[in-house]
Amino acid sequence: MMPRLRVSCAAAPETVEKVSTIVRKQLALAEETQVTGETKFAELGADSLDTVEIVMKLEEEFGVGVEEENAQTITTIQEAADLIETLQKK
Amino acid sequence: MPPKEVHVQKTHSMSPQKIEMFKSLENWAQENILVLLKPVEKCWQPQDFLPDPASDGFEEQVKELRERTKELPDDYFVVLVGDMITEEALPTYQTMLNTLDGVRDETGASLSPWAIWTRAWTAEENRHGDLLNKYLYLSGRVDMKQIEKTIQYLIGSGMDPQTENNPYLGFIYTSFQERATFVSHGNTARLAKDHGDVKLAQVCGIIAADEKRHETAYTKIVEKLFELDPDGTVLALADMMRKKVSMPAHLMYDGVDDNLFDNYSSVAQRIGVYTARDYADILEFLVQRWNVAALTGLSGEGRKAQDFVCGLAPRIRRLEERAQARAKQTSLAPFSWIFGKELTV
Numbered sequence A: 001m002m003p004r005l006r007v008s009c010a011a012a013p014e015t016v017e018k019v020s021t022i023v024r025k026q027l028a029l030a031e032e033t034q035v036t037g038e039t040k041f042a043e044l045g046a047d048s049l050d051t052v053e054i055v056m057k058l059e060e061e062f063g064v065g066v067e068e069e070n071a072q073t074i075t076t077i078q079e080a081a082d083l084i085e086t087l088q089k090k
Numbered sequence B: 001m002p003p004k005e006v007h008v009q010k011t012h013s014m015s016p017q018k019i020e021m022f023k024s025l026e027n028w029a030q031e032n033i034l035v036l037l038k039p040v041e042k043c044w045q046p047q048d049f050l051p052d053p054a055s056d057g058f059e060e061q062v063k064e065l066r067e068r069t070k071e072l073p074d075d076y077f078v079v080l081v082g083d084m085i086t087e088e089a090l091p092t093y094q095t096m097l098n099t100l101d102g103v104r105d106e107t108g109a110s111l112s113p114w115a116i117w118t119r120a121w122t123a124e125e126n127r128h129g130d131l132l133n134k135y136l137y138l139s140g141r142v143d144m145k146q147i148e149k150t151i152q153y154l155i156g157s158g159m160d161p162q163t164e165n166n167p168y169l170g171f172i173y174t175s176f177q178e179r180a181t182f183v184s185h186g187n188t189a190r191l192a193k194d195h196g197d198v199k200l201a202q203v204c205g206i207i208a209a210d211e212k213r214h215e216t217a218y219t220k221i222v223e224k225l226f227e228l229d230p231d232g233t234v235l236a237l238a239d240m241m242r243k244k245v246s247m248p249a250h251l252m253y254d255g256v257d258d259n260l261f262d263n264y265s266s267v268a269q270r271i272g273v274y275t276a277r278d279y280a281d282i283l284e285f286l287v288q289r290w291n292v293a294a295l296t297g298l299s300g301e302g303r304k305a306q307d308f309v310c311g312l313a314p315r316i317r318r319l320e321e322r323a324q325a326r327a328k329q330t331s332l333a334p335f336s337w338i339f340g341k342e343l344t345v
Helices: A013-028 A048-063 A077-089 B018-022 B026-032 B060-068 B074-088 B090-097 B112-141 B144-157 B167-194 B198-228 B230-243 B259-270 B274-289 B300-325
Strands: B333-334 B341-344
Touching: A013 A048, A013 A077, A048 A077, A048 B300, B018 B026, B026 B112, B026 B198, B060 B112, B060 B198, B074 B112, B074 B144, B074 B167, B074 B259, B074 B341, B090 B112, B090 B144, B090 B167, B112 B144, B112 B198, B167 B198, B167 B274, B167 B333, B198 B230, B198 B274, B230 B300, B259 B333, B259 B341, B274 B300
Parallel strands: none
Antiparallel strands: B333 B341
């Protein structure tokens, strides 16, 4: 079993912003809907299909590859941004 | 321990007014659905495809059967066994149909066309498990006791397809499943032929033909529902697809393998009997069959459901492409149905 990546530091605001944009688009959120780093995808109405598609989009936009077991740990925008930055540093 | 359903089991989600609608459709069902049943006298029976124990040639016929089945690979057998076990859990499916409000068989011998359909459908399906069971038994290639144990566990476990006593959900579910069995038995027929067992190919083929006819019946019912209540029906379709159509035998257990269903599905996927692509194709077929894209006069929620359903098959396919593109770690798993031999899953 591959050890899970340990994500050590919080991502830069620009990364969080970019992730938010992707999530907003995937879930077709209204302009007024507020999202923060802590917002859970599930709270925004994402089903399991949406979550996988968000991860796919993040992979494309950031040029990273997300392993299955790490994909499953992402539940908020902050977590997605943190993971992306950790993968980019590799 | 056999697995249990994980979701909360919801009941009676259809309104009482809609129950009345199904009563008023009884004549329509009589004229349009019962006609899709085959009269018993015209039906094939398992004996038509098996060695004849009453004939002098019985032992020779059995010998021939075993010669043919000798050429079939183990992974094919595992999938055929899984399919047979699914068919043998028929009591669960008759039960499930009788959970549906407005169409259930109230006495066990009700003369309502819906009830007549359910009993006759069950009777036709009953031949499938019987035929596959006897064929597999005679082949000598599989551990019958382990298979029989699995069947006993499975019938004991039942299943909850999340149809909530609601015939909208119920008939959408059965439409999907009949097509799924039509596809998978069609594939086991093709593979049997490829491996040189023409008789088994006929067996699987004749079962597939029944499933096709049943698919025609169930899709006709849902087509009628779309005609009478497009909004309610499209919402129901979106609901079933969001919940994901669970396979009837997903709680299967053989006393040994806690991941039996996943392992069996994995082999079925690998050898092309029933795949994630098939799931997407079936959805797409039904969306076209019911002309979902052309529905009009929908509520706001209905339009959202329509968009969701019409856009879903391509999304599933894209996900599946991504999953295929990743180098997947395979492992070996033993299957008690084939005496503990290991297959790649």
